[in-house]
Amino acid sequence: MAINIVTYIFIAIGGFFNIIGSIGLHRFPDVYTRLHAATKCTTFGAIFLIVAVMIQSISVWVTEGISSPQSVLTLHAFIALVCILLTNPTSAHAIARAAHRCGIKPARAVVDDIEGAEMHD
């Protein structure tokens, strides 16, 4: 069945990016590059896994009719995806800003480009 094949492909892409993000936490030397690996890869993997859930529940929703309980599952999974997409980059930016302000230098860095350009709020 075509829907199942598409779902398996999306699950494979999402799982691949999630494990890449988790391994990247161990392979990179400092906070900023770890943040770069972990946040982007897990956000991308989360998009693909939740879209796989939505595809599968939409296929059941179409076959069962408009008043299926799968409709609620689809819409709430979409709301969870929107929440991840809004909150994940914001928290990554907050962590990077806090790490820079408490004095952590990037590994093997020679020049800090935002040393004097710090915004005071």
Added chain:
Amino acid sequence: MWFPVAIFLGVCIIIALIRVILGPKAPSRVVGLDTINTLVVVSMVVLGAAFEEVIFIDVAIVYALLSFITTLFIAKYIEKGKF
């Protein structure tokens, strides 16, 4: 279909948890914690599809928003001192 995905996400969470335990300073631990939060939200959605329970996905939405606020507070805390 969904239970192997949930087990795989659990393996990813354990790999990220090793970074939280080992992490040399506080910001590295916070990065690992943020990764774990995202993976927990995704695994809650996957388990909600596995058991066909909508309430798991509602819990996932609330967990995503609360973990965002938690991360912001920890970032505001480590901004002040030397860690």
